[in-house]
Amino acid sequence: QVGGFAWENCGDRRDPVVLQSLSVAPDPISIPGSLRVSAAVSSSKAIASPVKVELVVEKALGDLWIQLPCIDQLGSCTYNDICTILDNLIPPGTTCPEPLLTYGIPCHCPFKAGSYSLPDSDFILPDVELPAWMTNGNYRVRAAVSNGGEELACIKLAFSLQSQ
Numbered sequence: 001q002v003g004g005f006a007w008e009n010c011g012d013r014r015d016p017v018v019l020q021s022l023s024v025a026p027d028p029i030s031i032p033g034s035l036r037v038s039a040a041v042s043s044s045k046a047i048a049s050p051v052k053v054e055l056v057v058e059k060a061l062g063d064l065w066i067q068l069p070c071i072d073q074l075g076s077c078t079y080n081d082i083c084t085i086l087d088n089l090i091p092p093g094t095t096c097p098e099p100l101l102t103y104g105i106p107c108h109c110p111f112k113a114g115s116y117s118l119p120d121s122d123f124i125l126p127d128v129e130l131p132a133w134m135t136n137g138n139y140r141v142r143a144a145v146s147n148g149g150e151e152l153a154c155i156k157l158a159f160s161l162q163s164q
Contacts, residue, residue: 028161032126037118050084060140130163137161
């Protein structure tokens with residue numbers, strides 16, 4: 001499917017973290033603009049640092065999918081510990097930002113086992129200066145999440161971006 005939002009779990013059925021639902025509007029996603037997201041995730045085990053995230057980002061060029069390189073932490077990058085990145089964005093000891101706070105969704109490792117759900121929530125996408133290769137188009141992203149070599153989750157997304 002090209003030019004439409006879609007997602008799927010791509011990991012083993014036994015993966016401890018499973019995306020139950022995800023919706024994103026508008027489609028295509030507009031930058032800058034408002035993004036409405038709802039999601040539900042379940043985890044059968046506590047997730048502790050280090051949590052490695054490997055992204056493969058592809059952009060459609062005609063009928064071809066081209067893998068985008070990792071440039072300035074954007075694109076097909078590997079983040080060796082997302083927990084450290086979260087701690088840098090939201091210093092430990094500070095409350096989690098809305099709407100995470102309202103819905104009891106943690107923003108720091110370790111993450112307890114359980115189910116987390118985010119009802120329809122609006123996020124403002126700022127007018128960021130994206131590199132030319134990351135503007136309008138159709139994208140596919142595969143995110144593999146692991147801890148100490150054990151796969152925790154694998155999620156594939158497809159979406160379209162439209163810059164104003």
